[in-house]
Amino acid sequence: MQIAVKNISKDFGKKKNAVHAIKDITLEVEHGELLGIMGPSGAGKTTLLNMISTNERPDHGQIIIDGLDLTQLHDRDLAKYRRNKMGFIYQSFELLDSLNVKENVILPLALSRANKKVIEERFQYMMNLLNIEKLAQREVDELSLGQRQMVAAARALINKPEILFADEPTGSLDSKSATILLNYMQLINQKEKTTILMATHDAFTASYCTRVVFIKDGVVFSEIINPGNRDKFFEQIINMQRTIGGGNYFNVSQNY
Amino acid sequence: MYRKIIKRSLSNMRDSYLIYILACSFAIGVFGILLSMGGNPSLHEAMGWWDNFIYELSSIMSGLFAFFAFIYMIYVGGFFIQRQKNEFLTFEKLGMPSWVIVTISFFQTAIVQIIAWGSGLLLMVIFQKFMGMLLLYLMRIRINFTTSFDGYTLLTLFKTFFFSTVILSLVNAFKTVRILKKKRRKVNVKTRWWLRIPAGIFGIILLFSAQVFTWALFTDIRMISYSSRPINEILFILLADIFGTYLVYYGFLPTILNLLQKIHAISYSGLNLFSFKYLKERLFQNISILWFVTELSALALALLTFCYFGYQAVHESYNSSYPFELAANKDTVQFIKKELKQTDAKVKGSYKTDVKINLTSYYNKNSSTYTKQPMTFMSYSAYKSLPKRMHKGNSKIKANEFLKIDTPTGLMYRDQESESNYNIEVKGAPMIAKAKSGHAFPYGGSMHFGPMMIVPDKYYQKMPAEVNDAFYGWDFKKGDRLQKSQIERLKHYRDAYYMKVNFKSSLKDSTVEVIKKAPKQYDASVYTQVGYLREGNVKKRFKQGGGFYLYIVALFSVALLIALGSVLTLRILLRDDYQSRQLRTLQKIGIEEKEIKRIILRENTWTFLIPIVFALIQSYTAIAMFDSGRHISKNIILIFAGYIVLYGLFGIISYQVSWRSIKQKFRL
Numbered sequence: 001m002q003i004a005v006k007n008i009s010k011d012f013g014k015k016k017n018a019v020h021a022i023k024d025i026t027l028e029v030e031h032g033e034l035l036g037i038m039g040p041s042g043a044g045k046t047t048l049l050n051m052i053s054t055n056e057r058p059d060h061g062q063i064i065i066d067g068l069d070l071t072q073l074h075d076r077d078l079a080k081y082r083r084n085k086m087g088f089i090y091q092s093f094e095l096l097d098s099l100n101v102k103e104n105v106i107l108p109l110a111l112s113r114a115n116k117k118v119i120e121e122r123f124q125y126m127m128n129l130l131n132i133e134k135l136a137q138r139e140v141d142e143l144s145l146g147q148r149q150m151v152a153a154a155r156a157l158i159n160k161p162e163i164l165f166a167d168e169p170t171g172s173l174d175s176k177s178a179t180i181l182l183n184y185m186q187l188i189n190q191k192e193k194t195t196i197l198m199a200t201h202d203a204f205t206a207s208y209c210t211r212v213v214f215i216k217d218g219v220v221f222s223e224i225i226n227p228g229n230r231d232k233f234f235e236q237i238i239n240m241q242r243t244i245g246g247g248n249y250f251n252v253s254q255n256y
Numbered sequence: 257m258y259r260k261i262i263k264r265s266l267s268n269m270r271d272s273y274l275i276y277i278l279a280c281s282f283a284i285g286v287f288g289i290l291l292s293m294g295g296n297p298s299l300h301e302a303m304g305w306w307d308n309f310i311y312e313l314s315s316i317m318s319g320l321f322a323f324f325a326f327i328y329m330i331y332v333g334g335f336f337i338q339r340q341k342n343e344f345l346t347f348e349k350l351g352m353p354s355w356v357i358v359t360i361s362f363f364q365t366a367i368v369q370i371i372a373w374g375s376g377l378l379l380m381v382i383f384q385k386f387m388g389m390l391l392l393y394l395m396r397i398r399i400n401f402t403t404s405f406d407g408y409t410l411l412t413l414f415k416t417f418f419f420s421t422v423i424l425s426l427v428n429a430f431k432t433v434r435i436l437k438k439k440r441r442k443v444n445v446k447t448r449w450w451l452r453i454p455a456g457i458f459g460i461i462l463l464f465s466a467q468v469f470t471w472a473l474f475t476d477i478r479m480i481s482y483s484s485r486p487i488n489e490i491l492f493i494l495l496a497d498i499f500g501t502y503l504v505y506y507g508f509l510p511t512i513l514n515l516l517q518k519i520h521a522i523s524y525s526g527l528n529l530f531s532f533k534y535l536k537e538r539l540f541q542n543i544s545i546l547w548f549v550t551e552l553s554a555l556a557l558a559l560l561t562f563c564y565f566g567y568q569a570v571h572e573s574y575n576s577s578y579p580f581e582l583a584a585n586k587d588t589v590q591f592i593k594k595e596l597k598q599t600d601a602k603v604k605g606s607y608k609t610d611v612k613i614n615l616t617s618y619y620n621k622n623s624s625t626y627t628k629q630p631m632t633f634m635s636y637s638a639y640k641s642l643p644k645r646m647h648k649g650n651s652k653i654k655a656n657e658f659l660k661i662d663t664p665t666g667l668m669y670r671d672q673e674s675e676s677n678y679n680i681e682v683k684g685a686p687m688i689a690k691a692k693s694g695h696a697f698p699y700g701g702s703m704h705f706g707p708m709m710i711v712p713d714k715y716y717q718k719m720p721a722e723v724n725d726a727f728y729g730w731d732f733k734k735g736d737r738l739q740k741s742q743i744e745r746l747k748h749y750r751d752a753y754y755m756k757v758n759f760k761s762s763l764k765d766s767t768v769e770v771i772k773k774a775p776k777q778y779d780a781s782v783y784t785q786v787g788y789l790r791e792g793n794v795k796k797r798f799k800q801g802g803g804f805y806l807y808i809v810a811l812f813s814v815a816l817l818i819a820l821g822s823v824l825t826l827r828i829l830l831r832d833d834y835q836s837r838q839l840r841t842l843q844k845i846g847i848e849e850k851e852i853k854r855i856i857l858r859e860n861t862w863t864f865l866i867p868i869v870f871a872l873i874q875s876y877t878a879i880a881m882f883d884s885g886r887h888i889s890k891n892i893i894l895i896f897a898g899y900i901v902l903y904g905l906f907g908i909i910s911y912q913v914s915w916r917s918i919k920q921k922f923r924l
Contacts (some may be wrong), residue, residue, distance in 0.1 A: 055844055082845070088844065110526060110527075111526055113526055218470055
């Protein structure tokens, strides 16, 4: 087991207006697992992902990764941990407007002061793999939403993180780009044993996972384990979405 | 809903608004205080002879202050509208009519102005007494200052408040209209090399030539009384500095930053990959602000230098005119002694020095002519036995050296120790081959009808005299206590005697005729020996004037510093949305807090450092104008250092506020 989340909770707002975003969630993630987190809007998916990825601190509970209790670490150490071990694909892309595409992608390697040759090699590899090599010298504000998402993905993956956090990674992508990205995520998950935690609304995207946890109103509602057959797994996800009420049968990707 | 939008905008930018409101309140408070001083009864009562001046001075000063404060408000008030650009464009996209958005910006500005005026007037009421007492203290007037606001002041304040608020709100509303018309969210600064590089090179040439002309000015400034060259040089230096600095900023700041960006070791190592580009973008945006602050800082430093030298020159002139509180010659000494006995004056020290008056002839460098005139001679030992303050302002001489004391040709460059006088012929005595220069007359400049010469004792004893005289001087504890009637009687002794000089072609044949009665007709050959010299009211007025001068200079300097500091601080604080969002992104992808803090620190450091370095380079012109280039006095260094410390203090505050706002915004 790589990640252990123990009884964490998180409130937003004060006193009367307080919103209980996460209520006493306990979760375990194995090394090399591709875990999907699903649920209706406002269920707490992004908050849970942010807490596990140390971007937010839980009000209560523990988050243990590789035996290290991250809730006890100083902000400074958390930032180092995040930089060295984790990669992020955010719903809002979080690209740096001051930098061009290439600079955005190589930033994690530059921060770890990697060799120039290594930086160039990894950059070319990622750009070719995600089919975005033509974007290298473009400015961020010249990109479409889908292109931004792919650039954000390239940045997250360039330094081969041990754990990858993805918040709606295919939300802005067309079906072709979504499939390229998901295939690559599956590839690194299987070959390099990268642990991936992915929050999504999309049943097609979730069907790439080995396990999907459903969250509703800040608590774990249920979970489904991939039986090894994607079609069957997809059906199970759709059924669970219907049960929860956060999605319906028609909320299915067109390319499935 | 509109009320909510305004409330939220004010709350979102509260740190920046707080700085702006504080700076405006200070300006409004000072404006109100200056304005109300004109009609203050205690000032009118205390400064009888200033009576007519007080009202005029306070009106001019407050008007000047209001004008600059208004420019500041228009300039800085626009920052906030610029900061809300994206918000306004979003409102428009959502279907809000343009006139509503413009109205929102109008009322937002009006509300901020009302708050600023409210707190400014409060400051005025609280601090009027304090500022009045400070003024009286500096002017050494020992009376109580009473708080008072006359109807005229209140009416003027109300009118200024009303019109300035309406105008500022309209200006910002107009700026909003322009934003809505342009509709561009992010403006990329174009690097047009073909324009920037030649402009930058021209800027460097201008700055370089300004420095060359400054060196020339160091020597040419002496010609100011008879040549237009120094004035032309000063004009050229001013223009070259102002435009040169802008062109260098415009042309080279982007070029240098872009070149540095090409060096991967600098711009591609670690966080520099981001911070370098971020800083470059911010500096690009702020080029005109940096230039504005540079020129105003240079102006502030030049102003302080000018004030310092001006004050020093007046002070020295005063001290050399009145080294003793009371001075007399041998014709008036008996009468003055008698009058002093009738007062309760406490004499601290009294002095007597014998002098000889003889005829001289020498080449006058200033008028480029040969001058023949009588001169007062004093022996070296007599000169040395006088209090130190008498010879402090003169060149140091040894027992065998000569010193020629003369009235300075100008107020600004009186201290020219290196200059020497040559070949001074003296009637019946050996020619003086070389003499040092000085401007401080023993017993005061007004006691002498012309130049004076300090000579070695032997020379003095052997030299003949056309007239033998003696000077007397007294120092008192708390003044000479002479009554008005005594002063009236003293006036009869103003002139001790007159000397009619008959110059012949040879100095040997020239003679001096002493006349006791005032001649019916004065001509160039008649010289008057003053009978007495008294500080009295002059001292009082000098101290009052000096105090007033200090008060105004201090007030304007502090106001200028506050304005400059707050402009830079606000510029740093008011980042575009996407610029501040990037710092949050950095934190999300694992950049430590201290590294983000370092980015903020670097931004602050460069934004504050660049203008002050350029300002210091430029402002030494001011020293050239007054110091004749021989030395930079310790006091000037202290003034500059003081300015840098206060300016740096603003830099530190700006950094702290900037970091605090980032931390609060992103819960770092």
